[in-house]
Amino acid sequence: MAGTDKSRAVEDAGGSGAVSDDGGAPAIVLIGSQLGENIGTAARAMLNCGLTELRLVAPRDGWPNEKAVAAASGADMVLDGARLFDTAADAVADLNIVYATTARRRDMLKTVLTPRRAAAEMRSAAGQGVRAGVLFGPERKGLHNDDVTLADKIIEVPLNPAFSSLNLAQAVLIVAYEWRMAGDATPAASLPHGHTQPASKQDLLHLFEHLERELDEVGFLHPPEKRPSMVRNLRNIFQRADLREQEVRTLRGVIADLSNKRRGR
Amino acid sequence: MAGTDKSRAVEDAGGSGAVSDDGGAPAIVLIGSQLGENIGTAARAMLNCGLTELRLVAPRDGWPNEKAVAAASGADMVLDGARLFDTAADAVADLNIVYATTARRRDMLKTVLTPRRAAAEMRSAAGQGVRAGVLFGPERKGLHNDDVTLADKIIEVPLNPAFSSLNLAQAVLIVAYEWRMAGDATPAASLPHGHTQPASKQDLLHLFEHLERELDEVGFLHPPEKRPSMVRNLRNIFQRADLREQEVRTLRGVIADLSNKRRGR
Numbered sequence: 001m002a003g004t005d006k007s008r009a010v011e012d013a014g015g016s017g018a019v020s021d022d023g024g025a026p027a028i029v030l031i032g033s034q035l036g037e038n039i040g041t042a043a044r045a046m047l048n049c050g051l052t053e054l055r056l057v058a059p060r061d062g063w064p065n066e067k068a069v070a071a072a073s074g075a076d077m078v079l080d081g082a083r084l085f086d087t088a089a090d091a092v093a094d095l096n097i098v099y100a101t102t103a104r105r106r107d108m109l110k111t112v113l114t115p116r117r118a119a120a121e122m123r124s125a126a127g128q129g130v131r132a133g134v135l136f137g138p139e140r141k142g143l144h145n146d147d148v149t150l151a152d153k154i155i156e157v158p159l160n161p162a163f164s165s166l167n168l169a170q171a172v173l174i175v176a177y178e179w180r181m182a183g184d185a186t187p188a189a190s191l192p193h194g195h196t197q198p199a200s201k202q203d204l205l206h207l208f209e210h211l212e213r214e215l216d217e218v219g220f221l222h223p224p225e226k227r228p229s230m231v232r233n234l235r236n237i238f239q240r241a242d243l244r245e246q247e248v249r250t251l252r253g254v255i256a257d258l259s260n261k262r263r264g265r
Numbered sequence: 266m267a268g269t270d271k272s273r274a275v276e277d278a279g280g281s282g283a284v285s286d287d288g289g290a291p292a293i294v295l296i297g298s299q300l301g302e303n304i305g306t307a308a309r310a311m312l313n314c315g316l317t318e319l320r321l322v323a324p325r326d327g328w329p330n331e332k333a334v335a336a337a338s339g340a341d342m343v344l345d346g347a348r349l350f351d352t353a354a355d356a357v358a359d360l361n362i363v364y365a366t367t368a369r370r371r372d373m374l375k376t377v378l379t380p381r382r383a384a385a386e387m388r389s390a391a392g393q394g395v396r397a398g399v400l401f402g403p404e405r406k407g408l409h410n411d412d413v414t415l416a417d418k419i420i421e422v423p424l425n426p427a428f429s430s431l432n433l434a435q436a437v438l439i440v441a442y443e444w445r446m447a448g449d450a451t452p453a454a455s456l457p458h459g460h461t462q463p464a465s466k467q468d469l470l471h472l473f474e475h476l477e478r479e480l481d482e483v484g485f486l487h488p489p490e491k492r493p494s495m496v497r498n499l500r501n502i503f504q505r506a507d508l509r510e511q512e513v514r515t516l517r518g519v520i521a522d523l524s525n526k527r528r529g530r
Contacts, residue, residue: 045435050425075428105457109509116446117453157442158451160315163340170310170438177422177439181381186423188382192370244374 024126026099026179027053028172029091031147032138034060038260040071041169042136043078049176055091088135088147090145095133097125100143100151101171103164108145111153118155119178134175139168196244203248206237210252214259288448289391291364293437294317296357296412297403299325305336306434308343308400314441319347320398353400353412360398362390365408366414366436368429373410376418383420384443399440404433461509469511473500475517479524486498 028046033039033056043054052098061085072079085091091100099118113121117168122132135151148154157166158173166174199207212221212231221227243251293311298304298321308319321328328349337344351357357363364383378386387397400416402408413419422431422439431439464472477486477496486492508516 029421041432044432045430048424048431048435073430073432107459109456109458109461109512111454111456113454114446114451158449159313160446163312165338166313167306167338167434169432170313170435173435173438174442177442180424181379184385184423186379189376189378191374191376194372196374247374 012133012168014162019034020153024122024129024131025051025053025138026132026134026175027055027095028176029055029057029088029133029135030059030168030172031057031088031091031135031143031167032060033136034139036061036065036067037071038061038168039065039082040068040075040079041167043068043072043075043082043168045173045254046176047075047078048173049180051176051179052078052081054078055085057088057091058080059083059084060138066203067259089214092133092150094131096130097122097132097153098135098151099132099153099155100135100148101137101155101175102148103142103166105156106145106154108148108154110148110151112156113153115155115157115174115178118153119175119182122179123182136168136171146210191242199243199245199248203245204238204243207238207243207248207252207255211255214255217259218262288388289394289396290318290401290444291314291387291397291440292360293323293438293441294318294320294353294398294400295324295433296322296353296356296408297325298401299404301326301330301332302336303341303404303433304330305333305338305344306432307437308333308337308340308347308353310434310438311441312340312343313438314445316441316444317343317346319343320350321347321355322350322353325348325403344374352413357398357400357415359396361395362387363400363417363419364397364418365373365400365413365415366420366422366440367413368407368421368431370421371410371413371419373413373419375413375416377421378418378479380420380422380439380443381447383418384440384447387444388447392480401433401436456507457479458509461511464508464513468510469503469508472503472508472513472517472520476520479520482524 028051030039030042033042036059039054039056039059046052046054059065061067063082064079065133068079069076083091094108099122101115118134125132134155135143135147137147155175157164159166182213208231211234215221238251241247293307293316295304295307298307301324304319304321304324311317311319324330326332328347329344333344334341348356364378364387383399390397399420400408400412402412420440422429422436424431473496476499480486486495503516506512
């Protein structure tokens, strides 16, 4: 399962403190998968999102499968740790809550969730020690109704209704990605500054004044009654750019060199 | 959405404010893609999410590409409408805002967004007639820094840092999926009832009383001082199930038949 040493080793290998503890991550249960390639790409998508527990129910081409290894692009630890089951009921026996992914509506009275909502539920349940699993059916036909019946709830991805059939690994990716995002604290937007410092307002004002002095000299800020709004507009351009200290120095160099050239220096 | 005339969006560009059928969906720009298969699976992922505008910059194996068609699993309209460009600069020339997807940090002062935030921004901008595009680099190396420089902002998927390299189509899927979800109004959770009616509270109380009558007769609700809490617990089980009218009738049949059998009828 995801809380094993193996999983932690992978998560820790990045050396980033931003990685959340993925304890209690759901098991991915692939039922009757037809192509080894798809099992491999699904394993890759899982590991991309920090999931490591793969369960296979009666894969058509047997197991282990060389094509799965080739397609996994290095997600070997997921394939090596995969467990093989004869039936879906066996595969979910030790789990507490099971979700079935379906592309089409079934004539079944069962709650249907978006992947995002299911991920939020799984995150919340994992914190209480609940073990979750998500079922994915064979490539062409999807889950058999009997397998859907094993599940507590259904996950349905709200896709283009005219073209909603997802590749198996793509379906696994969306569930795994939503699981990861539900525990992710990455800022939605950031400006990675490296070792640069933001410009001070004084630096910025000196830049503006330098530019405006030169523009006054060439008569750009004309006529006088329009000067205030022209200055405001120019200043706003550079204000929006969230300039760094070094960038202000670069721009002042640009202004100085253009001006010196003009003066014939 | 499916059915959109894929060639129209570009021809209509020019600030007319005309809203395309897919609500100003972003163009997907694949730069230097190596494998036709990946272009095909990317096209499938796009159409799954209702995106139709594909732009290709110098695909390694030329264009059109039979392997792309085979891998697209029916997303032909995306491939048929794909436009070919020699350079990334040409491919983005008519766009207003461009995002670059990267798996690794660049030494560049550029805002980094999660796919979710970028999708929200693109949805919001599309409403104002802004045309957006998202750049994806070659499979192994990712975008060249010069192509990243073309972009206004960077999209970085917050994945497992030890295994963050996404398959090309998977990267396209995440961006396209977030675009779709940003405009999706599917309820996070629902119980599709079909033609069934919810049970009335009276139906439910009759069911409870029926069950408790039979249980009193066999002495299950014993000792008397525990009867109230046992009854409450049993009722809560069925309350949680959000029963339908027909299901209450089924359960009453179950109780009746079990009881009749016991009575030897």
